[in-house]
Structures are given as C-alpha cells and as structure tokens.
Amino acid sequence: MRYFSSRDKDIKVSPSQAIIQGISKDGGLFVPESFPKIENLDQIKDMDYKSVAFLIMSKLLTDFEPDALKECIDRAYDSKFTSEEIAPISQVNDISFLELFHGPTLAFKDMALSILPYLLKESMKIQGVDKEVVILTATSGDTGKAALEGFANVDKIKIIVFYPENGVSEIQRKQMITQVGDNTFVVGINGNFDDAQSGVKDIFNDREYESLLSKHNYQLSSANSINIGRLIPQIVYYFYSYLVLLRQGKIQAGDKINIVVPTGNFGNILAAYYGKQMGLPVNKLICASNDNKVLTDFINTGTYDKRRELILTSSPSMDILVSSNLERLLYHLSGGDSGYIKTLMGQLSEEGYYKIDNLNMEDFYGGFSTEKDIDSMIYKLYSEHNYLMDTHTAVAYNVYEQYKEETKDNTITLISSTASPFKFGEAVASAIGLDTKDKDDFSIISELSKATKIHVPGPIDELKNKEVLHKNKCDKEDMKNIISDFLKVGELDD
Numbered sequence: 001m002r003y004f005s006s007r008d009k010d011i012k013v014s015p016s017q018a019i020i021q022g023i024s025k026d027g028g029l030f031v032p033e034s035f036p037k038i039e040n041l042d043q044i045k046d047m048d049y050k051s052v053a054f055l056i057m058s059k060l061l062t063d064f065e066p067d068a069l070k071e072c073i074d075r076a077y078d079s080k081f082t083s084e085e086i087a088p089i090s091q092v093n094d095i096s097f098l099e100l101f102h103g104p105t106l107a108f109k110d111m112a113l114s115i116l117p118y119l120l121k122e123s124m125k126i127q128g129v130d131k132e133v134v135i136l137t138a139t140s141g142d143t144g145k146a147a148l149e150g151f152a153n154v155d156k157i158k159i160i161v162f163y164p165e166n167g168v169s170e171i172q173r174k175q176m177i178t179q180v181g182d183n184t185f186v187v188g189i190n191g192n193f194d195d196a197q198s199g200v201k202d203i204f205n206d207r208e209y210e211s212l213l214s215k216h217n218y219q220l221s222s223a224n225s226i227n228i229g230r231l232i233p234q235i236v237y238y239f240y241s242y243l244v245l246l247r248q249g250k251i252q253a254g255d256k257i258n259i260v261v262p263t264g265n266f267g268n269i270l271a272a273y274y275g276k277q278m279g280l281p282v283n284k285l286i287c288a289s290n291d292n293k294v295l296t297d298f299i300n301t302g303t304y305d306k307r308r309e310l311i312l313t314s315s316p317s318m319d320i321l322v323s324s325n326l327e328r329l330l331y332h333l334s335g336g337d338s339g340y341i342k343t344l345m346g347q348l349s350e351e352g353y354y355k356i357d358n359l360n361m362e363d364f365y366g367g368f369s370t371e372k373d374i375d376s377m378i379y380k381l382y383s384e385h386n387y388l389m390d391t392h393t394a395v396a397y398n399v400y401e402q403y404k405e406e407t408k409d410n411t412i413t414l415i416s417s418t419a420s421p422f423k424f425g426e427a428v429a430s431a432i433g434l435d436t437k438d439k440d441d442f443s444i445i446s447e448l449s450k451a452t453k454i455h456v457p458g459p460i461d462e463l464k465n466k467e468v469l470h471k472n473k474c475d476k477e478d479m480k481n482i483i484s485d486f487l488k489v490g491e492l493d494d
C-alpha cells in the first residue's frame with residue numbers, strides 16, 4: 001500500500017514515511033492509493049476492539065511487522081481508557097451514541113492520539129530515522145491535550161502545541177497549560193484556530209526552515225488529522241460499532257446504518273467515509289456543523305467559501321472555517337485527479353473560495369445547529385431520557401433530528417459522541433438549567449455532578465490543583481521564532 005499526495009500523484013510514499021512526514025512536501029495530504037476491503041462482517045462480529053484495530057490497521061499500514069503493530073495497539077488501548085470496551089455504545093431510544101470520550105483527555109482525539117506516538121516510533125524504526133522528531137500541532141482545543149498526553153516524555157520526540165488564546169474552553173486551556181513533560185511546549189496564539197492551523201501549515205511548507213532544523217538534527221511531523229496516522233485508527237471504531245450492533249441483533253449482516261458526526265476539520269467523518277469505501281455498510285454520512293457552517297453550505301451548494309467571520313461557539317472544537325480533510329474527500333471524489341485538487345486548494349488560499357460543478361455528495365447530508373438549538377437538545381435529552389451529552393454531540397443530535405424530519409428515513413443510526421459533557425461543563429450546566437453566573441468552572445462542574453449524579457471524570461477533577469507550567473503567548477507571525485527558541489536553533493549564517 002502506498003500513499004499519494006492529494007496534490008501530486010507522482011509523490012508516492014510508504015505508510016511509515018507518510019506518518020513521519022505528516023504532510024506531503026507539496027502541501028498535499030497523503031491519501032491511500034486504494035481501499036482494502038473488509039469482508040464477511042458477520043463472521044467477525046465477536047472481535048474485541050484491539051482485534052478489529054489490528055484487522056483494519058494491518059491492511060493500511062502494510063510496512064509494519066504484524067507483531068510490532070500488535071504491540072502498538074496493545075500499548076494504546078489499555079487501562080488508560082476507563083471503559084473496557086474502549087468505545088462503548090449508549091442506547092437512547094432509537095439512537096446509538098458511540099461514546100468516544102473514555103480516554104485520558106475525555107474527547108475522541110484520544111482514540112487516535114493514544115496510538116499515534118507508537119505508530120510514529122515504529123515508523124522511525126522502519127525508516128531508520130535518527131533525527132529527533134518535532135511534532136507541530138495546531139489545536140481547536142482537544143487535539144492539543146490528547147497529543148501532549150500521548151507524546152509527553154516520549155524519548156527522541158518533542159511536541160509543540162499552538163492553541164487559540166480566546167477559542168478554547170476553560171477546562172481545555174487548563175488541561176494544556178498544566179501539562180508535564182520536559183519535551184512539551186504549549187503556546188497560546190493571539191488568533192483563532194484557522195490562524196494557528198495555517199501558521200503551522202506554512203511552517204511545514206517552509207523549505208529553508210526545514211533545512212535549518214535538519215542541521216540541528218530535527219525533523220518536523222504532525223499530530224493533526226492531516227497526518228494519515230491520525231485518520232487510520234479512527235476507521236476502527238466505525239467497524240467496531242457496526243459489529244457491536246450486529247452482536248446485539250439491532251442490525252443484520254449487510255444492513256446499512258447512518259452515521260452522524262459533529263464535524264470541524266472533517267477528520268472523524270472522513271474516517272467513516274473511508275470505512276464505507278472499505279466495505280462498511282453505510283447509508284448516509286450526516287455531517288453536522290455549528291454556526292460555522294462552511295461544510296453545510298458546501299454540501300448543499302458545491303461552493304466552499306471561507307470568506308466569513310469565524311464565530312466562537314459553545315462547541316469550540318468545531319470552530320473552523322478551513323476544514324483540512326475535505327481535501328482528501330475531494331481527491332477521492334474526483335477519481336484521484338491531483339492536478340484538479342491542487343488548483344482548487346490554490347484558489348481557496350488565494351481567493352478564499354472554490355466552486356465545484358456537478359459535485360456528487362450523495363453519500364452525505366449536511367446540516368447545522370444554532371447555539372439555541374444546542375442548548376435545547378442538551379436539555380431535552382437530559383430531561384426526557386436522563387442522558388447527558390456535550391455541546392458537540394448535541395450539534396450532531398440536532399442535525400440528525402432535522403435529517404429525520406426532512407427525509408423520514410428510519411435507518412438505524414449511530415451518533416459519534418465526541419466529548420465528555422464535563423469538558424464543556426459551563427455550557428452543559430446552563431443548558432440543563434443550572435445557575436452558572438459568576439461561578440468558576442470547577443464549582444460549576446461540581447454542581448453539574450451533584451445535579452446529574454454523574455461523577456466528575458478523574459482527569460478533570462485533578463486539574464483544579466495542578467500547577468500552570470506553560471505561559472507562552474505569541475502572535476501568528478512569531479510562531480516560527482518561538483519554535484526556534486524552544487529548539488534552540490538560531491538562524492545559521494550559511
């Protein structure tokens with residue numbers, strides 16, 4: 001299995017090279033040359049999470065030795081997940097909530113970022129890389145902490161995280177700035193997530209800077225979902241949950257399901273799409289956005305237009321206008337026309353939009369949820385069914401309600417539940433009617449716990465007493481300088 005650059009098919013790399021590089025040198029994203037098929041799902045329906053992970057990942061990471069891959073999987077999906085099933089399903093009425101937030105940082109990013117460090121280490125071994133790898137990451141809140149947690153104190157790797165100073169929840173910020181580990185660096189940027197993400201992409205595309213780092217024995221890589229090593233582990237839970245539904249008798253082999261995904265950078269939903277290409281029976285992929293509804297507009301009109309103000313919402317991990325992984329989908333939909341993708345992406349960065357004629361998005365449905373609807377969905381599900389969901393999951397739930405209303409489709413549906421409600425405690429507490437005025441996050445969370453009789457998850461409870469270790473802030477223009485400071489790489493004279 002090789003991976004092509006989405007902007008230039010002549011660039012072909014092995015799986016381990018794709019993971020180490022993170023992003024292709026021409027700015028494109030690595031895409032698999034073909035989709036291996038997973039067949040006879042009925043016969044494997046009793047597999048546990050790790051076995052499904054091995055089945056899927058071994059087909060996509062073909063240059064990994066089976067035993068080495070197994071070890072990566074064993075180390076990642078262990079007791080740091082508080083659910084033995086790793087990704088349990090909660091049934092609420094006719095909806096299956098696939099809970100992806102039982103890992104150490106309480107958001108779905110743990111599903112992939114708990115294994116990425118091991119995949120990267122193994123990739124370095126396969127490629128004989130002797131440089132120190134510097135993971136450069138932009139975060140809308142959840143990736144940062146999950147990546148820090150995964151890479152902290154990993155030998156021969158440094159991790160640098162940029163988060164938008166005013167675009168993350170209080171808990172998300174606390175989680176990041178209290179991170180321990182000598183190899184971790186956390187910086188708040190004076191800007192939004194798109195600023196952080198484009199700043200990071202510019203650094204990846206800076207050949208001069210690359211050679212400066214190289215002279216100091218450093219090589220950059222990415223923990224964002226632009227890295228194929230992030231995407232591949234995410235395919236696993238969609239197959240796994242299908243098998244669970246089979247086991248429970250909710251569906252019969254071959255039955256199609258709908259999958260609803262609260263979407264920001266298009267990584268999670270793309271993993272579901274990859275699953276479909278690999279043989280997962282999927283009817284509709286329902287792409288749910290918040291008020292930053294670029295994707296809804298794109299799916300419904302064929303025009304992607306980022307020329308609008310970014311709105312800060314109660315689902316900050318989806319406050320994104322440039323949805324990176326859409327590029328991969330467009331590559332596949334265009335039949336692998338990398339020249340065309342290069343043109344589109346050039347137009348997006350220069351003019352702020354692109355339009356695709358005859359766009360075929362029949363696999364998808366796109367919708368969005370307003371702030372008011374998010375609140376009322378949280379309230380409704382809690383008061384009627386005693387199920388507490390976070391703001392991102394509520395976006396998905398709301399868009400699914402709209403979909404059902406519009407289409408009357410009653411296919412069995414899985415909602416990707418992406419974060420613990422306690423991670424966005426203030427918004428969730430006020431949605432269910434608690435008084436949050438003038439209260440700090442920790443007292444709100446403790447009241448939320450009292451009112452709902454759900455324990456505050458350990459990793460959040462512990463935050464209260466943790467020391468702030470990262471106080472760095474910078475402007476977008478200074479990202480490179482601050483990296484150079486961390487790595488102690490001054491400008492070389494030659």
Ligand SMILES: *Cc1c(COP(=O)(O)O)cnc(C)c1O
Nearest residue numbers: 142264265266267268317418419
């Ligand atoms: C990252 C994140 C999302 C968006 O996922 P993408 O893969 O970026 O589309 C949704 N919800 C939560 C809680 C997240 O952390």
